[in-house]
Amino acid sequence: MSVLDPRRRRRTTLILLLLTSITLLSLDYQGFTPLDRVQSAVRGLVDPLADSSDSVTSPITNAWRGLTEFDDLEDENARLKDELAAMQGTAIQSNAAEDSLRKLLEELEIDYVGGADRLVGQVVDRPGNFESYAVEIDKGSRDGVRVGQPAVSSAGLVGKVSEVQENSSQVRLLHQPDFRVGIRVVGTGEVALAQGQGLGQPLLVTEGITEETAIEVGDAVVTSGIEGSSYPPDVPVGVVSAVEFDQRLLKQEISVRPVAELENLRFVTIILWTVDGDSTP
Amino acid sequence: MRSAWTLRVGLIALLVLVLHLDVSPDLRVAGVAAELPLGLTIAAGLTGGVERGAYFGFFFGFVVDLFFFTPIGLRALVFGAIGWLAGHLFLDRVEESPLVSALAVGAGTAVGLVAFVGLGVALGETALLESPIARIVLIGSLINAVLAALFMIVAHWMWAVDPLGRRRFLT
Numbered sequence: 001m002s003v004l005d006p007r008r009r010r011r012t013t014l015i016l017l018l019l020t021s022i023t024l025l026s027l028d029y030q031g032f033t034p035l036d037r038v039q040s041a042v043r044g045l046v047d048p049l050a051d052s053s054d055s056v057t058s059p060i061t062n063a064w065r066g067l068t069e070f071d072d073l074e075d076e077n078a079r080l081k082d083e084l085a086a087m088q089g090t091a092i093q094s095n096a097a098e099d100s101l102r103k104l105l106e107e108l109e110i111d112y113v114g115g116a117d118r119l120v121g122q123v124v125d126r127p128g129n130f131e132s133y134a135v136e137i138d139k140g141s142r143d144g145v146r147v148g149q150p151a152v153s154s155a156g157l158v159g160k161v162s163e164v165q166e167n168s169s170q171v172r173l174l175h176q177p178d179f180r181v182g183i184r185v186v187g188t189g190e191v192a193l194a195q196g197q198g199l200g201q202p203l204l205v206t207e208g209i210t211e212e213t214a215i216e217v218g219d220a221v222v223t224s225g226i227e228g229s230s231y232p233p234d235v236p237v238g239v240v241s242a243v244e245f246d247q248r249l250l251k252q253e254i255s256v257r258p259v260a261e262l263e264n265l266r267f268v269t270i271i272l273w274t275v276d277g278d279s280t281p
Numbered sequence: 282m283r284s285a286w287t288l289r290v291g292l293i294a295l296l297v298l299v300l301h302l303d304v305s306p307d308l309r310v311a312g313v314a315a316e317l318p319l320g321l322t323i324a325a326g327l328t329g330g331v332e333r334g335a336y337f338g339f340f341f342g343f344v345v346d347l348f349f350f351t352p353i354g355l356r357a358l359v360f361g362a363i364g365w366l367a368g369h370l371f372l373d374r375v376e377e378s379p380l381v382s383a384l385a386v387g388a389g390t391a392v393g394l395v396a397f398v399g400l401g402v403a404l405g406e407t408a409l410l411e412s413p414i415a416r417i418v419l420i421g422s423l424i425n426a427v428l429a430a431l432f433m434i435v436a437h438w439m440w441a442v443d444p445l446g447r448r449r450f451l452t
Contacts, residue, residue, distance in 0.1 A: 010331045010365070017339045017361040024343065024354030025404065039347045046295070046348070050303040061307035068310070127306035129314055129421065130398075131411040132350045170350065177407055199411045 031163070040165045116232060116273040119143055123265050124168065131199060133176035134159075137268050140167045148230055150223075150271045156236035156259040157181065157223060158268055169270070173262050174237075175199055182224035183237050183256065188213050191224045194237065194256055199263070202241050202255040209252040215243050221256045232273050286441060293439045294341050297321050302348060312413070313420035316390055318345045320425035322360045323389035324432035326367025327382065329440040334371075338364025351406055359400065363393045382433050387426030394418045 027035055066073075121137030139145050141164050151158045151171045159179065163170040172179060179196035183205065192208025209215065219240040225233020242255040297317050305314040318341055325341075326334020342360030346353045367389055395418060401409045425432070 010335075010368075013332050013335050014362070014365050017335055017365070018358060021339065021354045021358035021361060024357060025352050028353040035353060039353070042344060042347045046298060046302070049295070050299050053299055053303050057304045057307075061304060064308050126302070126349060127314070128349060129316070129412065129417045130351075131408050133408045134350045136350075199408075 036163075036165050040167060043168070116271050117144075119145065119270045119272060121145075121169070121268050121270060123268060133179075133196075133199075134162065134170050134172050135265055135268065137169050137171060137270070138167065139270065140165045140169050142166050144272050145169045145270055146272075146274060149273060150231045150235060151268045152235060152271060153260040153265065153268060155261065156238065157231070158260045158262065158265065160230060161270060171268055171270075174203065174258050174260070175201060175262055181231060181237065182226055182229045183221050184224040184233075185209075185213075185215055185240065185254075186220040186222055188215060188219070190215075191226055194221070202257045203238065205254045205256060206251075209254060211245065211250050211252060213252065215240055215252060215254055217241060217243060232271060235271075289439050289441070290337070293321070293435055294344065297435075298341075298344060298348075301345070310424055311416065311420050313417050313424070315424040315428065316394065316421045317425075317428075318342070318356075319360065319363065319390050319393045319421075320386055320428055320432045321436065322364045323367045323386045323393075323425075324382070324429070324436035325439065326364040326369075327371050327377070327385055328433060328436040329368065330371045331365055331368030333440060334364030334366075334368035335361050336364070338362070351401055351409075352404055355397065355401055355404065355406075359393055359397045362396070363389055366392075377433075379430050383426040383429040386429035386432060387422045390425040391418050391422040394421055 024035070119139055121139035121143075124136040124138055126136060137151075145161055145164050147161055147164050149161045151160055157174060159171045159173040159176075161169050162172040173196075174181070175196045175198055177196050177198055181194050181203075182191060183194045183203075184191050190209055190213050192205045194203040194205045197204050217240050221237045221240060223229065223231040223233055223235040223237060225231060225235075236259055238256040238258040238260075240254050241257040244253045245251075246253055301315075301317045305317055308314065322334070322338040322341055325337040329337065339357050339361035342356035342358070343353070345360075346356045349356075367385065370385055394414075398409050398412075398414055
């Protein structure tokens with residue numbers, strides 16, 4: 001039996017691990033179920049440990065934050081006081097605006113979310129150094145969550161479920177650059193396709209809005225809900241924040257600012273609705 | 282003996298994982314949290330050699346992958362390669378000193394983070410580009426360099442080797 005010399009064996013080790021990693025990546029992209037089960041099992045083991053370590057580590061982390069973020073906390077405190085005062089004023093306006101929107105939707109015979117069942121999930125905090133276009137929630141297939149179901153907040157559309165495990169799910173958010181949603185500008189009947197543009201950026205609508213359509217900044221935008229759409233009709237998406245006219249192509253480009261706060265989400269509501277319009281049990 | 286060795290590796294990996302998930306995000310420096318798993322992987326290669334570094338990096342990277350939105354296998358790939366590279370310093374008998382360890386862990390962290398972002402973006406994870414990459418690489422490397430001595434002590438205990446690389450318990 002031949003024995004590999006050490007140098008060759010080390011090279012073989014690297015190649016073997018690289019190939020295994022590539023296999024894992026391709027299995028993950030294909031949604032290989034056993035890998036999801038391993039993920040659920042490992043998270044189920046480690047997450048409680050991480051949660052319970054809070055009581056031990058929180059005095060240290062609090063002291064560190066007190067030291068390093070004291071100035072920031074003072075600024076934040078002052079800012080929050082200002083915001084509270086402003087919010088108390090705008091709360092009344094918001095209630096009135098919400099009533100107006102609902103009345104408008106009723107007038108247009110819009111049936112908001114079609115009465116589909118909903119499920120509230122808490123966002124699982126997984127803070128790291130790198131940004132993500134997704135959040136994880138603590139509800140999964142056991143609770144009736146399915147891939148493709150829309151996710152909303154109290155304000156409007158947030159995204160849709162992209163991965164489901166037994167006890168948790170992943171929700172891809174609206175601002176992801178390849179995220180597309182069929183929209184309708186309320187009052188115009190125009191149906192178009194909006195696309196995410198990245199964190200903090202408005203959605204961009206480049207297709208489907210004709211030059212004759214009168215669209216103004218501030219117009220409400222809801223999901224189109226056309227046949228085969230991934231979303232039920234009339235879920236609030238955002239408001240038009242900019243309208244531009246492309247002279248060369250003779251079409252309008254509009255920017256839509258999402259009404260839902262996509263950063264610092266704490267809870268997400270999953271609409272138990274599928275593409276064929278059924279509610280899952 | 283083998284079970285004691287496995288237990289030590291498992292215990293350290295679990296402890297560092299819990300710290301990485303729950304503690305280091307709250308102990309940020311200039312908004313950047315320590316990349317503890319990467320630091321430990323480099324120390325594991327520096328103290329355990331090429332194969333141990335590579336295998337430890339691969340399996341630990343795989344486990345860390347399970348907790349984040351990036352594709353499963355991405356950290357396994359990067360950490361495995363970084364552990365393998367770090368192991369060559371051990372193999373080349375690079376003298377172990379606090380300064381050398383700090384430089385190796387810091388530089389390795391920088392290479393690992395850049396490789397992670399580069400590969401991630403190549404795989405379509407464009408959200409990584411929305412992060413302040415230069416700041417994360419710079420501060421993350423510095424934090425790990427400062428923590429290098431600690432990583433080395435832990436890795437020595439994990440592999441049961443003394444600072445010269447001889448096995449204490451496994452011969």
